[in-house]
Amino acid sequence: MKANLTLAFTLLLLAFTGIPHRDVKGVVTNAANQPLYGVTIQTPDGAITTSSDQDGKYAIHVPAGTRYLLFSLPEYQPRREAVAQDTLALHVILKKSPALLYDRLASAPAKPERAVTISTPIQNSPLYGRTFQNTERYQAVQESNFRLSTAEPLSTFSIDVDRASYSNVRRFLNLGKLPPEDAVRVEEMINYFEYDYPQPAGPHPISVHTELTESPWNKGLQLLHVGIRAKSIETDHLPASNLVFLIDVSGSMSDENKLPLVKQAFALLTNQLRAQDKVSIVVYAGAAGTVLPPTSGNEKMKIREALNQLEAGGSTAGEEGISLAYDLAEKHFVKNGNNRVILATDGDFNVGAMSESELQRLIERKRQDGIFLSVLGFGMNNYKDSMMEILADKGNGNYAYIDNMQEARKQLVGEFGGTLFTVAKDVKIQIEFNPHFVQAYRLIGYENRALQNEDFQNDQKDAGEMGSGHTVTAIYEIVPAGVQSSYIKPGTALRYQGGQAVANARDEFMHVKVRYKKPDDSKSMLLEVPVKTKPKAFAECSADVRFAASVAEFGLLLRHSEFRGSASYQDAAAHAQSALGNDKEGYRSELVRLIRIAEGLDHGTQAARRD
Template sequence: MPSLRNALLCVVFLLAPPALADDGFGVIMGTVLNSEDRGTLSGVYVTATSSSMQGERTVLTDENGFYWLPQLPPGVYTLRFELEGLKPHARDIVVRLNQTYRMNVYLLPEGLGECVEIVGGSESVPWSTRPSSHGRSASPRESVAYTPPPPPSPYQLSRMQEDYGSGQTVAPPPFNSSDKAFLEMYFQGYGVNPTVDTETERFSTFSMEADTASYSLARGYLQRGVLPDERAVRVEEFVNTFDYGYENDTDAPFSIHVEGFPSPSRPGYHVLHVGLKAHEVSVAERKPAHLIFTIDTSGSMMQQDKLPLVKQALRMLVDALDERDRVSIVTYGTTARVVLPPTNVLQRDVLLGAIDGLQTEGATNAQAGLDLAYSLASANFLQGGINRVILCSDGVANNGVTDADGIWARVKGFAERGITLTTVGFGMGHYNDVLMERLSHVGEGNYAYVDRLAEARRIFVQNLNGTLQVVAKDAKVQLEFDPRDVIRYRLVGYENRILAKEQFADDRVDAGEVGSGHTVTAIYEVKLRGEPLDSFATLRLRYKAPEGGSSREVVKSLPARILRPSFASASPPSRLSYVAAAFAEKLRASYWMRPLTWEQLISLHGQIGAPLAQRPEVVELGDLIRRAASLDSRPDRFEAVAPLRLMDSDRVPRIE
């Protein structure tokens, strides 16, 4: 190390929300700053040593002064800060399982002494100091550095949001870049999948998921005139938001639809659209349900896009259920209480009265709310039916959540007994996306985000059967690429759903739950050696029946005939899925999407083709792309895509 001179440090040590930590590990993160001008210091060596791991872990702070040490086994660590011209400083930290610790270090002038402040509770991660792929942390799970755009113009704020299908026009709450609430939006980035040589690994395996929260969250940001947090963008959730019109296979649990075409953004590569649709269960065939709504009524839910929107959504749900179903309501603020015991939907006035009476109060004891909801579900378990806890919250938990491991264990234990958990997020500002997503996955449910009434209608009315009726558990997908035909490939998205190839056949591994009629779509980029003569890949789908038991497996070869000569010759669903994926990649500043300009993406959206192009949600996608383009200040370096002549076929080919 270079020679160092004396300096004194002030360390602020904070406990960040436990949900930010990697599963089975701990995380240490923080920022190194100059105490005189509060500026950040880059190039600081941060070294962690512990008897819990072999060797040492060293990173350098990035251009924002940020350092990140993920995947640390539990134990006692010595953290050492070193920079040329400054005195080295070391401090011990106890790292626990699934906890994230933040240590901010201020470099002080000589003679001011040393201070240490221990602060309990949560601490937001400022947008300007997040993990950066341009920094020098060695972790592959970093997010790209991001500087928030300037506050929106009056024109942008005056743009009204059309809540299509409802006949209502509402303006979203304005975004204020100085509002601390909007800085306290907790997200976790998982990096961007690399391109993989088939000679090294020909298997790509991931857990099936049909979540859509990320797209709605991004829309909420853009409707407020600001780009979304890059870590909030999960490509697969953008893609899975849209209905691609897959045919239902009445003779099989899943229908498989695959199509490929040359990539508009990556010369020499093909885009591979892989679509799976679960068997549809009719409304009459759906099992009776007991739904325990667990509603956050703490003070943070007072905003119009939080508790008032929850109440509107529940009123719509009451009308969508039938005489077979029962509803319970549990609320939690500082404490938890049962507002409505199990009540048949036919007692509509009683249900609506309980919903209308919901009011905000107190702190946020999410643990007490979930504990009470599960107790109510257990005591009123519906044999042979659907037993589902539905958490409606902004995800903030500032009271009562002291044992993350215990929460996960309880939620998982109830899921194994047949009481599953769906999480539905509401509101912007003081929002914890990480906690909401993790809870739904541990609880074997799904995660959605409601930014407006139309989204509530989509979740609670239009997709009610799929939300409630599970048709497959622990569903996994595996593609095996033939190295004779495929040189390399990249799975676009699903970064936090990746499985090892050995886990595909391991029935002990938890994976995705798929509801009635749910569709799961994945996008790959593949580089071919030439034109394949026969099949170039094999698709495997593995799942269990809703009741559990041994897994079943579906195997399909992907023939060369599904490859189209151009983007224009692909079906509208394949074009739409590519545009949705490319939009997400642009928003999260993916390295692989740099050659594609916003103008090109706008042009490609305009070429999706009928009948999809006329759908309100697809029209809105184009509007969101244009909004994002107007907010992104990075210069374009490529010419716009020329108009393409479209083909007549409007469906993704089905693999028989």
């Protein structure tokens, strides 16, 4: 502790005395001299952090007194490299861990009816001294079918800005495994990326953007791209925050990609806090307790010290921890502020005497009182995706999966406002398709977000939230009027459908309605957008549309969707590569790399099946 304080004081003194910083650049490779992507490079106190790009290159701006840098990547041994006063370039080689917990991940069972449990013995590990069972759990996803617009002209769903599925899929692929099909939620993969939709203008805090083009994987069909953007609020103008870090410190969190990564991630978030923000820390294992009482955001050293003291051990008492966190948030509630519990866990917890349904009702009650719940997932092998997705949905919060420091920085630094500050809650979309143009339609993804049409008007029905600057994208596949398709099943003709209502809006392709509530209101507001659109050739569409389509195509392939048509990894990669746009952080380029990894894995799996 004293050493950490001394180092921090030294770095602070160096900064204030004007001693210059310098840039250290280099490349990180493996023993075969292959570049390593996503390596975390940081100063000893974790205050300055960066990651290597797809070519293994990195650059980090360090204080002149820095003695060494830390290099870490899951599946590799962490490395500490000395930095001399005159060091400007550093080539680092990381070696594989002597025994990996990752090399025997199971593939998913085909088409389970309920939540998937993967259970595969994994060898004893000298790293952790125990035997693991892979018991990852995912909620089953049943893909939506095409619907005839004459019989069902309305499509209603809750928006979704969760992004956990994409980073979880990335984790599987980086470990050389195809993800279980039910781990692939296509809408979350699409929404992982930011899109350049216009900022809202006028009274509503959200805007709607649409484009229509041809389907790259189903000839004769069309893709309808619907984009929604929430207004951006400058950080200085964001309301004060009352945050409770709720951290799972049970024995299952001891792995390097769990509690150690949690501590680093929350340290990054701590760096973003302001004096008017308050942070409390609650932990739970065999029992729950308060590690840090409400503390001002300008006491960053005190918050980081509390995080650094955390160690994993014991069983899990999730119910007690969540109850204590909510009690703290309620006791120090900030009126008109951001009151939020942020749960960090692998999801492998029992709820004590409380049933899962009772836990969900507790979270729903606290949501109505203005205390939201966001969930950050960590780790593997016993990861409970299905539980965490439900908790975040019930708590009016976001759900993200953190697989490395780059992802932690994306969620908690780059998207600080969007992750923590709600601009519109209970956001629902209802689209009415005009049968004059649309014979049938299918919403890609959002299977767990579908609503009954009557739910659109019901203000008691919970829906998704949008944070500052968030974008939400939905893609429909359209069978145009007059086009024959094997996807359309014969239905009963309706005598009275159409008529004058269609004739009066014959030039409208569809009518988009968005219903939302302001963060502190219980009554919803309505935004209506009649859409007149004509299809463009795919190559003439915006880069956002082409890139989102490539993500959707990739998701359909990973799910082995019956609607994938002629989709291919080669086409998905080519379309993504042509639509990188201003890819400053390299997220879009990373997708291309993942598509190529998946292509090799999928072809290998198919070849093995043929043999």
